[in-house]
Amino acid sequence: xxxxxxxxxxxxxLLGGSLALALKKKNVTVVxxxxxxxxxxxxxxxxxxxxxxxxxxxxxxxxVLCSHSSTVLPFLLHLNHMLKPDTLxxxxxxxxxxxxxxxxxxxxxxxxxxxxHPMAGKEKSGADFADAGLYKERYIFITPLKKNxxxxxxxxxxxxxxxxxxxxxxxxxxxxxxxxxTSHLPHLLASAFxxxxxxxxxxxxxxRMAVGSGFKDFTRIAGSNPSMWSDILEMNSKEVLAFxxxxxxxxxxxxxQLKRGHKSFWMKFFEKGRSLREKIQ
Amino acid sequence: xxxxxxxxxxxxxLLGGSLALALKKKNVTVVxxxxxxxxxxxxxxxxxxxxxxxxxxxxxxxxVLCSHSSTVLPFLLHLNHMLKPDTLxxxxxxxxxxxxxxxxxxxxxxxxxxxxHPMAGKEKSGADFADAGLYKERYIFITPLKKNxxxxxxxxxxxxxxxxxxxxxxxxxxxxxxxxxTSHLPHLLASAFxxxxxxxxxxxxxxRMAVGSGFKDFTRIAGSNPSMWSDILEMNSKEVLAFxxxxxxxxxxxxxQLKRGHKSFWMKFFEKGRSLREKIQ
Numbered sequence: 001x002x003x004x005x006x007x008x009x010x011x012x013x014l015l016g017g018s019l020a021l022a023l024k025k026k027n028v029t030v031v032x033x034x035x036x037x038x039x040x041x042x043x044x045x046x047x048x049x050x051x052x053x054x055x056x057x058x059x060x061x062x063x064v065l066c067s068h069s070s071t072v073l074p075f076l077l078h079l080n081h082m083l084k085p086d087t088l089x090x091x092x093x094x095x096x097x098x099x100x101x102x103x104x105x106x107x108x109x110x111x112x113x114x115x116x117h118p119m120a121g122k123e124k125s126g127a128d129f130a131d132a133g134l135y136k137e138r139y140i141f142i143t144p145l146k147k148n149x150x151x152x153x154x155x156x157x158x159x160x161x162x163x164x165x166x167x168x169x170x171x172x173x174x175x176x177x178x179x180x181x182t183s184h185l186p187h188l189l190a191s192a193f194x195x196x197x198x199x200x201x202x203x204x205x206x207x208r209m210a211v212g213s214g215f216k217d218f219t220r221i222a223g224s225n226p227s228m229w230s231d232i233l234e235m236n237s238k239e240v241l242a243f244x245x246x247x248x249x250x251x252x253x254x255x256x257q258l259k260r261g262h263k264s265f266w267m268k269f270f271e272k273g274r275s276l277r278e279k280i281q
Numbered sequence: 282x283x284x285x286x287x288x289x290x291x292x293x294x295l296l297g298g299s300l301a302l303a304l305k306k307k308n309v310t311v312v313x314x315x316x317x318x319x320x321x322x323x324x325x326x327x328x329x330x331x332x333x334x335x336x337x338x339x340x341x342x343x344x345v346l347c348s349h350s351s352t353v354l355p356f357l358l359h360l361n362h363m364l365k366p367d368t369l370x371x372x373x374x375x376x377x378x379x380x381x382x383x384x385x386x387x388x389x390x391x392x393x394x395x396x397x398h399p400m401a402g403k404e405k406s407g408a409d410f411a412d413a414g415l416y417k418e419r420y421i422f423i424t425p426l427k428k429n430x431x432x433x434x435x436x437x438x439x440x441x442x443x444x445x446x447x448x449x450x451x452x453x454x455x456x457x458x459x460x461x462x463t464s465h466l467p468h469l470l471a472s473a474f475x476x477x478x479x480x481x482x483x484x485x486x487x488x489r490m491a492v493g494s495g496f497k498d499f500t501r502i503a504g505s506n507p508s509m510w511s512d513i514l515e516m517n518s519k520e521v522l523a524f525x526x527x528x529x530x531x532x533x534x535x536x537x538q539l540k541r542g543h544k545s546f547w548m549k550f551f552e553k554g555r556s557l558r559e560k561i562q
Contacts, residue, residue, distance in 0.1 A: 119493045139490045168490060178491040181481055186499040189470065191554030192531050196524065198557040200462055209420045209449060210459040211561055212400045214502040218467040221495040222558040226551035233551075234544045241539040243477065244532060250473050251529040258522040263515045270507035270514075273472030276479040277503040280492055 005029060008060035010053065010075060011067030012043035014122060015092050017130030019064060020047040022163045025132055031056050035067070042127045059084060062159060065091040069231040073102050080109055088155050089113040094179055095235040096143040096172035103145055110147035114156035117141040117175065118165065125225040136164040143172040180239035185247065187229055188240065190222040286310060289341035291334065291356060292348030293324035295403060296373045298411030300345060301328040303444045306413055312337050316348070323408045340365065343440060346372040350512040354383050361390055369436050370394040375460055376516040377424040377453035384426055391428035395437035398422040398456065399446065406506035417445040424453040461520035466528065468510055469521065471503040 007023055009016045012032040023030045024047065032047045033056035034040045043049050050056040057063050057079060065075050072091045079089060089112045093099060096115050103109050120138040122129055140160040144153045157167045197219075201207050233240060257265050288304055290297045293313040304311045305328065313328045314337035315321045324330050331337040338344050338360060346353050353372045360370060370393045374380060377396050384390050401419040403410055421441040425434045438448040478500075482488050514521060538546050 119491060121493065121495070141491075168487075170487065174485065174487070175491075178485065178488040181478060182488060182491040182496045183493060186474070186496055187551075188535065189474070189532075190499060190558075191551055192535060193467070193470070193528065194554050194557045194561075195550075196528050196531060197462060198553075200524075204455065204459065206449075206451065206455065207459040207463060208561075210400060210422075210456075210463040212402065212464060214402070214505075215463045215467055216561065217498045217501045218471060219558055219561070220498045222554040224495075224551070224555065226548055226555055229551045230544055230547035233539070233547045234542055237539045237542055241536060243481075244536055244539065247474065247477050248529055248532040248536065250477060251470075251525060251532070254469065254473060255522060255525055255529065258514070258518045258525065261515060261518055263511055266511035266514045267507055269476075270468075270472055270505070270510045272479075273475050273503040274505065274507055276475045277471075277500055280475075280489075280497065280500070 006031065006060045007062045007064065008033070008050075008056045009047070010056065010063065010065050011035075011071070012039065012046065012049070012127050013066060014125050014127070014129050015118065015120065015134070016064070016066030017043065017046050017127035018120070018132065018134035019066065019092075019163075021130055021132035022135060026162065031060075033057075035071075039127070046127055046130055053078070054082065057082065057087075060087055062088045062090065065089065065093075068228050069093040069095045069099070069235050072099050076103055076109060076113060077106060080106060080112070083112060085111075087112055088152060088159070090116045090156055090159065092116060092118050094183065094232050095176060096141070097176040098235050100143055100145060100172040104147070110145045111149065111152065113145065114148055114153055115143045115145070115172070116156060116160070116167075117143070117179070118160070120165075124223070125228065135160070138165050140165045140167045141170050141175050142167050143170055143175050176236050177239050180236055181243045184232055184236055184240045185243045187221050187224060188233065188244065189247070190219050191229075194219050194222045287312065287341045288343045288345065289314070289337045290328070291337065291344065291346050292316075292352070293320065293327065293330070293408050294347060295406050295408070295410050296399065296401065296415070297345070297347030298324065298327050298408035299401070299413065299415035300347065300373075300444075302411055302413035303416060307443065312341075314338075316352075320408070327408055327411055334359070335363065338363065338368075341368055343369045343371065346370065346374075349509050350374040350376045350380070350516050353380050357384060357390060357394060358387060361387055361393070364393060366392075368393055369433060369440070371397045371437055371440065373397060373399050375464065375513050376457060377422070378457040379516050381424055381426060381453040385428070391426045392430065392433065394426065395429055395434055396424045396426070396453070397437060397441070398424070398460070399441070401446075405504070406509065416441070419446050421446045421448045422451050422456050423448050424451055424456050457517050458520050461517055462524045465513055465517055465521045466524045468502050468505060469514065469525065470528070471500050472510075475500050475503045 006029045009032045160167045287310045290313040441448045
């Protein structure tokens, strides 16, 4: 961590809590704060929790915003008036475009804030599931503000690299498009699917016995935090919508194939799917 | 296994191979046979493999058809003329309706064949992944023929129960509808999704870095055996189609919500999904 002395983590949930554990292993001073009192109590099992936001970020060398996507901008506005000149601010939100767009309009913020998104997470949320190894070997997408000084971006890179993560620079638009397809759309699809299942279960209770490991894998992400995911869907709606429409049209084509009943089509279809999936380990 | 002395397994892949391992632990004589020479060689690592189908089923007390769904009926027709009077025939196909419908028209078969579907499997196929514990605690759906003698059905129930599985009687139509939603549709959706991803990857190579554990869980079943799944989709097309259409319409509704951008909608949507998913352990 070089000269970093104090790291403040705002929002000690799964990501914030895991970060706290990883930093403590490196003998960094870590303090945390959560908006809700109940969350502060849970967080206190992992790190020193300050009673107020102001106290937490006071004299911090690095502030990491680990709260939900919709809270990043309000926190940034608030922070902008209360920092040491060289405090680095990072976030971990899955959405970068809207955050970058507005952050670039806040004067002075470019000298503090470097937007980040770690590709780390679980379907379980909350500090109870914190894991010191969560960031190890994970990609961290860094989507700098236009006016970020290079040295500041380099500090962000070093911060994540020191935890064993793999920082990657990327523009925010490409980032948001990529995660819309790889992460946001699957969450929407899995949630919609379990709702279709839930409706059917009302009619046919014995269907529960037909739920196997494939169903469970396919729907695991439907168990994710609703408040976090509603933020994400709202903030990345345009990119998700484009892929959702493409997918829905693809399904309409498959309905036609099911009506025709050509087995050779399905053989090619599943072969294509398998060969693509096998490339992803 | 009571008085069963010899079990013949036709189609020694994941399900057949796992059955062989489980039966051998119970000191049952097990022989196997595969259509393809290469598969026979793999199978020979797990059990005694006979050079011909005829030799395998000769004098068998139980014949278990573990080959793909589309081969069950041809094997049944063939078997019907070469069995001891009390030979029990089982299958393990995911599709029951079409098999039951045709099997009921084959005179004499009702005294041998009890259709079964074990809710056991992995996304990996083949004898290499065989596992003696695969059937343990798993539901086995048994969808009898109308004219099956009760004693024969009871033998099927005992066969599976002796392996630690949980046999459940069900009518074939309900079975096919249930698995269309819990298993067949998710396989189709996962395969379609990785194909959407594959198209996008051609345009944007760096998207691969944005693939996380959620994506991997969601798409794991797209790695399943194409030949097995094209059989299933063809043989259960009507039931899958009904749910696919319902799902596609649900997605069209979600597109409208994304355009409107009401966060309260998404909060309720993901809460509903999570609460349903949390009921499934």
